[in-house]
Amino acid sequence: MTTEMDSKTQADLITSASGGIGYELVKLFARDRYNLVLVARSGEKLNQVAAELKGTFGVAVKTIVLDLTAAPAAKFLFDQFAARRSGSGCSGEQRRVW
Numbered sequence: 882m883t884t885e886m887d888s889k890t891q892a893d894l895i896t897s898a899s900g901g902i903g904y905e906l907v908k909l910f911a912r913d914r915y916n917l918v919l920v921a922r923s924g925e926k927l928n929q930v931a932a933e934l935k936g937t938f939g940v941a942v943k944t945i946v947l948d949l950t951a952a953p954a955a956k957f958l959f960d961q962f963a964a965r966r967s968g969s970g971c972s973g974e975q976r977r978v979w
């Protein structure tokens with residue numbers, strides 16, 4: 882069963898998630914039932930990975946298409962993630978950035 886992700890869903894943020902080390906990490910986290918927010922530049926690749934993780938592990942996955950070399954990217958991501966944390970009332974330990 883796939884869990885829907887809303888602003889209160891606990892999730893870990895993984896950058897460079899659609900290839901290489903990041904992709905290997907997302908599979909390990911999903912296997913351990915962590916809901917995930919995935920970041921990379923190609924939305925198509927991210928969507929493929931998200932569908933795979935949802936289908937195989939039943940976790941909730943949100944994708945963010947973002948070039949991390951762009952000047953405002955880090956702040957944008959931080960703000961997105963901070964908003965999710967404050968919306969949930971979760972402690973920092975329950976949300977992590979990789």
Ligand SMILES: NC(=O)c1ccc[n+]([C@@H]2O[C@H](COP(=O)([O-])OP(=O)(O)OC[C@H]3O[C@@H](n4cnc5c(N)ncnc54)[C@H](OP(=O)(O)O)[C@@H]3O)[C@@H](O)[C@H]2O)c1
Pocket residue numbers: 896897898899900901902903920921922923924926947948949950
């Ligand atoms: N310390 C070590 O032993 C070691 C070993 C291997 C690798 N590394 C380092 O680990 C890092 C990852 O290496 P890797 O080989 O796993 O993969 P990589 O080819 O460096 O990264 C692949 C992933 O990063 C995304 N990505 C690339 N540029 C991006 C950008 N500007 N903004 C957002 N996402 C971006 C790609 O998706 P998109 O193309 O769709 O954006 C893909 O998901 C590198 O910095 C590498 O030097 C360290």
